[in-house]
Amino acid sequence: MPEVRINLPSLTINALLAVLLLGACSAPPSPIATETQPQATLTNTPLPSTGTTTSPPSSGITSTMIRPGDGMEMVYVPGGSFILSERGKGGEGAHNVTLNNYWIDQTEITNMHYSQCVEDGVCQAPTACAWGDPTYEDDSYQDHPVICVTWQMANDYCEWAGGRLPTEAEWDYAARGPERRLYPWGDHFDAAMLNFCDSSCPHEDAQYPNYNDGYVKTSPVSSYPNGASWCGAMDMAGNVWEWVSDRYAPYEAIDQDNPQGPKTGSERLIRGGSWYDDAHFLRSDFRHQYNPEDFIHLIGFRCVVPGIDNEQ
Numbered sequence: 518m519p520e521v522r523i524n525l526p527s528l529t530i531n532a533l534l535a536v537l538l539l540g541a542c543s544a545p546p547s548p549i550a551t552e553t554q555p556q557a558t559l560t561n562t563p564l565p566s567t568g569t570t571t572s573p574p575s576s577g578i579t580s581t582m583i584r585p586g587d588g589m590e591m592v593y594v595p596g597g598s599f600i601l602s603e604r605g606k607g608g609e610g611a612h613n614v615t616l617n618n619y620w621i622d623q624t625e626i627t628n629m630h631y632s633q634c635v636e637d638g639v640c641q642a643p644t645a646c647a648w649g650d651p652t653y654e655d656d657s658y659q660d661h662p663v664i665c666v667t668w669q670m671a672n673d674y675c676e677w678a679g680g681r682l683p684t685e686a687e688w689d690y691a692a693r694g695p696e697r698r699l700y701p702w703g704d705h706f707d708a709a710m711l712n713f714c715d716s717s718c719p720h721e722d723a724q725y726p727n728y729n730d731g732y733v734k735t736s737p738v739s740s741y742p743n744g745a746s747w748c749g750a751m752d753m754a755g756n757v758w759e760w761v762s763d764r765y766a767p768y769e770a771i772d773q774d775n776p777q778g779p780k781t782g783s784e785r786l787i788r789g790g791s792w793y794d795d796a797h798f799l800r801s802d803f804r805h806q807y808n809p810e811d812f813i814h815l816i817g818f819r820c821v822v823p824g825i826d827n828e829q
């Protein structure tokens with residue numbers, strides 16, 4: 518796997534300042550953002566969707582920004598303190614976590630996004646899959662999440678794009694918010710909010726024989742705008758599982774600032790469930806450890822960029 522060595526940090530911060538704009542993301546997310554923004558994320562020549570610009574102190578839960586490296590639209594997550602625990606509210610290992618501000622990708626990384634990194638000679642093309650079939654070379658799947666990527670392939674992409682994989686805590690907070698929701702939209706499963714294991718699902722234990730969500734496998738990203746999380750992130754439940762940066766270990770009941778996860782361990786974490794999963798695995802607090810060298814048709818990823826205002 519080639520190392521990613523490009524001088525993005527200083528370039529990225531300046532460039533991000535240049536393209537900062539107020540978007541239509543809100544809590545609950547405005548449908549305007551989902552109607553107007555996804556196309557912008559699929560172009561190789563990303564431009565702000567409005568002419569409105571502002572300075573970093575105005576960044577808030579309603580802000581969006583285009584990442585220059587790959588054209589991905591990101592949503593702003595204001596830092597905060599919250600409780601993490603193994604399951605639900607007040608489970609094992611409950612501890613307080615405090616995060617700085619950050620931006621998280623509005624959608625999973627698509628085949629179109631990923632192809633830019635492959636064409637740059639940095640990323641490995643996901644043309645093989647240990648389980649399932651890759652969609653990377655199928656033009657009709659350009660706006661679907663990239664799949665069949667190992668943890669390292671995901672990590673390489675995010676570094677190439679000028680970001681990094683989210684920590685588990687960052688992913689969790691973007692999905693569940695300060696209210697600590699059990700799903701991005703609330704505390705109860707709602708089949709209308711996501712691409713999950715519906716009536717067309719090939720899983721032998723499919724539990725929803727009478728509900729059709731419209732997709733047998735992956736769906737184009739942002740297909741369920743009503744299922745957006747509090748900060749406007751799409752498909753945090755379902756479509757594909759998402760690699761996060763942390764190695765797996767049970768939570769310890771020790772308060773932490775910007776936790777990075779264990780320093781050792783053979784497994785990494787995936788979060789959010791997929792088109793192959795039911796409500797149990799799709800809960801936003803479900804932690805699933807996985808072999809980081811596996812590349813299957815259920816796992817993709819998204820990236821984050823630290824908030825500029827953290828440095829002021």
Ligand SMILES: [Ca+2]
Nearest residue numbers: 712713715732
């Ligand atoms: Ca489905």
Ligand SMILES: [Ca+2]
Nearest residue numbers: 752755757789
């Ligand atoms: Ca997902």
